[in-house]
Amino acid sequence: MAGPELDRPGEASAADALRAWLDHLAHERRLSPRTLEAYGHIGRLYVAFLERHRGEALSLADLGTIAAAEVRAHMAERRQGSKEAGDHPLAARSLSQTLSAIRGFHAFLDRRLDTPAPQLALVRGPKTKPPLPRPVTEDQARGLLAEPDADPDAEPWESARDRAVLTLLYGCGLRISEGLSLTRADAPLGETLRIIGKGSKTRIVPVLPAVRQAVDAYLALQPFPLQPADALFRARRGGPLSPRHVQASVQRLRGRLGLPERTTPHALRHSFATHLLGAGADLRSIQELLGHASLSTTQKYTGVDADRLLNAYAAAHPRA
16 A cells, blocks of 8 residues: 555655655565665666656656656666766666666556556666676585585485586586486496587587596485486485576585585586686687587686687687
């Protein structure tokens, strides 16, 4: 229901509506003071822009007549930064957060104050690329691989399974889906492993002794009768292990070890590439091990500078 400022919604201003939304976020959603401050800043800039654009103060009813073009113009101003508004330019990710907050504001107006803004549905946010996970250090990786053995709530076979999966991701540079795609017929592992990655692209990766040992230890303890075509890694009740379990397991382990939030299963794949590079491996070899289609993707994974990338390209290209 409307806040006390809006006992007479027909006479409410846009500023009144904004205060009611922030009051809702503070007392019903219980958002943190820092988040409330950020939302308030976004909302105030938005309302101020609309009033400058229309040349008059806006009412609550006016907020229901907002055109998609007006919202796009506001987003363009936020992208460039506005001296008039005293605001700095925003990157694509911050623009997406801004549009999300504006959508949340209008959703509140629709649900609670009977003031929908149908044109808002026509506004699309900027395209953003998800940031690549940052690699962990070698010591952090070792700690993460060893920690499942110390889990007091897991059965011994479950600890061995989690250690085997994480050792595969780090030791072979696999994606979660690739590691969990292994079947009983793939184990015991040999000297190499045939992986079918994205786009059904096949690659051969070498298997380190530590990886074979971790998988062997899991096989010796896991309690389920498996057929050759069955998934190698099993959940507690016997079904195939899910990516979500691996993600949750790493989240739990990193909490016990005090590792940063960037420590994810996929970060182990990045660490595999980065640590190989640090040990002297060339980019082309790392590209093949990861199954990347281009060296530029491998460069992003390893944080390689442009000079080193060009040197690798020059050494590998037949016309260089």
